[in-house]
Amino acid sequence: MYRADPEDSGNLIRMLAYPDKPGPGAKVAILSPGAGLPEIFPAPYELGLTRLREDFDLVPVEYPTTRRLGSSPAARAGDVNAAFADPSIGAVLTSIGGDDQIKVLRHLDPDVLRAHPKPFFGISDNTNLCNYLWNLGIVSYYGGTIMTLFGRGGAMNAQAAEAVRAALFTHDTYELRPAQAYSDVDRDWNDPASTAGEPELFTGEGWRWHGPRRTVTGPSWGGCLEVLDWNLRVGTHIQEAAAYDGCVLFLETSEELPDANYVYRVLMCMGERGLLQRFGAAIMGRPKAWSLDDQRPPDRKAAYVAAQQEAVLKAFAEYNPDIPLVLNVDIGHTDPQLVVPYGGTVTVDATTGRITVRY
Structure with missing residues (x-):
């Protein structure tokens, strides 16, 4: 090591x-x-x-x-x-x-x-x-x-x-790179043919950058928002807020498709806990907007993504407005599933629009 x-x-x-x-x-x-x-x-x-x-x-x-x-x-x-x-x-x-x-x-x-x-x-x-x-x-x-x-x-x-x-x-x-094509549409694993064809792909629209144009490097922390919510409620596995000073927060949501109010409230509670303010930069994964249980047409998918991202921007504007924040990164439940070192060194360079990680 x-x-x-x-x-x-x-x-x-x-x-x-x-x-x-x-x-x-x-x-x-x-x-x-x-x-x-x-x-x-x-x-x-x-x-x-x-x-x-x-x-x-x-x-x-x-x-x-x-x-x-x-x-x-x-x-x-x-x-x-x-x-x-x-x-x-x-x-x-x-x-x-x-x-x-x-x-x-x-x-x-x-x-x-x-x-x-x-x-x-x-x-x-x-x-x-x-x-x-x-x-x-x-x-x-x-x-x-x-x-x-x-x-x-x-x-x-x-x-x-x-x-x-x-x-x-x-x-x-x-270096992580924006996906030229992505998917959030799952194949039904009950269908024996599900492994034969690739998922439906959509044109990638690039990352969305917010906040100051500066470079932040730090160890990463985060994961699936809904699962982190469990940890925050239990409390046993969450450190004192100072332990996250200077870290790069990365979050993404799952196929359960949490609504914008839920996403905002989790971030709000992180802010009221004094936790959200500790991070030096933040990365938000591309929202998964379709599931086998909720097969949404394109207009509903677009509305869902827009609402979630507005909720994220609202929370950071209230609790940590002066950090680089990038949306639509392909981590977690969408495809491609890029890899983030959890606790490893991540650099968010808002001056050049780049994210690099050390594996």
Whole structure:
């Protein structure tokens, strides 16, 4: 492990350590600490494993709850503890997210995770584990899920594949780029043909920049807004506000399509807590505006995105108006699924319109 170079990342109050990376041929753990959806949707899962083997030259190792839906929080935590403790495992990747991983955290062994740090990849419900590792001083990776990024229908998104490859194997500095084409329309995994064709793509409209034109570098913190809301309510896994001084906040919303009022209120509560004011820059993911349960036409999608982004701008105008804020970044639940180092060094350069990360 090594810590981020303060020469590169400014006067940071909190410095997290980057785990060592695996090499070609390494074993990697495949876990389901959120939901064991590979049991009922094997097609995208198996496709993701195949690409991990053939395109990335890695050896996936499954654990007892990886394909078992409804496993207890203690059992899922046991797999996490075992994967981190195993010296033959070079990284830990998640199959998918879920909706109750916060219950897993109490069963984790922080001494094991701290003593045997590994690159951990996941989004959505895995915000819980990324934040847990952040509190232990370990950089993790927001992105890289097996069933969505690796198991994407048709082919891996080239932009996402490039980012996850860099995040898996290097500690390089990497520039995130606006997507020329994106999707937020899911394939129905109940359909056996879902892995054959690519998702419907839409023309990317670029990032939206707000706030002062300056450059901010700091360790990142954030994840899925709805999951962070759980952590804020429970409180156990949230530090004192000063721990986030100078960090780059990154947030995105899920396929549950939270409305603009909810998004504003979560940010409002972060502000009233004195937390939102601590960040030196903020990145907001492209809002996912379509789901299998709510298949919205283009006009409703556009209205939803506009309302959410106005809610975000309203909250930051009230609580932290003098920082660079960029919207529409492809992180989280939309495609391409770019990778952000959770706790790693991120530079938001509003003078040139660039975002760079250190993997």
